[in-house]
Amino acid sequence: MIKNIFLDRDGIINEIVMRADLVSSPRVISEFTFKNDFLNIVPKLNTFSGNIFIVSNQPDIARNLMDIDVLEHINIEISKVINPKEIVYCTCDGGNCGCRKPKPSMINQLIDKYNLKKNESVIVGDSVKDIESGINAGILSVFLETDYNKNQIVTPNYKIKSLNDFFQLNLF
Numbered sequence: 001m002i003k004n005i006f007l008d009r010d011g012i013i014n015e016i017v018m019r020a021d022l023v024s025s026p027r028v029i030s031e032f033t034f035k036n037d038f039l040n041i042v043p044k045l046n047t048f049s050g051n052i053f054i055v056s057n058q059p060d061i062a063r064n065l066m067d068i069d070v071l072e073h074i075n076i077e078i079s080k081v082i083n084p085k086e087i088v089y090c091t092c093d094g095g096n097c098g099c100r101k102p103k104p105s106m107i108n109q110l111i112d113k114y115n116l117k118k119n120e121s122v123i124v125g126d127s128v129k130d131i132e133s134g135i136n137a138g139i140l141s142v143f144l145e146t147d148y149n150k151n152q153i154v155t156p157n158y159k160i161k162s163l164n165d166f167f168q169l170n171l172f
Ligand SMILES: [Mg+2]
Pocket: 008, 009, 010, 011, 012, 125, 126, 127
């Protein structure tokens, strides 16, 4: 039974931001918009008795494309609708840090910190990096298929087409 949900942020909670055909994320608060798909599952998240975490790569911080205050502001917006136990960001650029997904350490550190069980944990994401971070951490993974990622080669435990389908999986 799942007691710990690790949510990716961009493309799961909020809409991605397209920049010249590239999938990007909000850099200013005015670019932050909740996904309707996410808002639809807010009641279920708020009655979920386990833990909700958010684990997100935000390399635009290290690239000086976004101010750290924007992340804080977005956290406040998210916390108005759900109650995550902790939100963790990798704000590093490239793959040289220890935390950037597909590395598992953001997940592993939370699992250690809160003494959680891996077989009670799942990550939900919209990118290959999310799924690989879950695989690398040894937890279940759920891939949200969208119009911008449907050609990705990815091997999650489950693929879903809407977040509502997540709660229809036989995990709870
Ligand atoms: Mg994402």
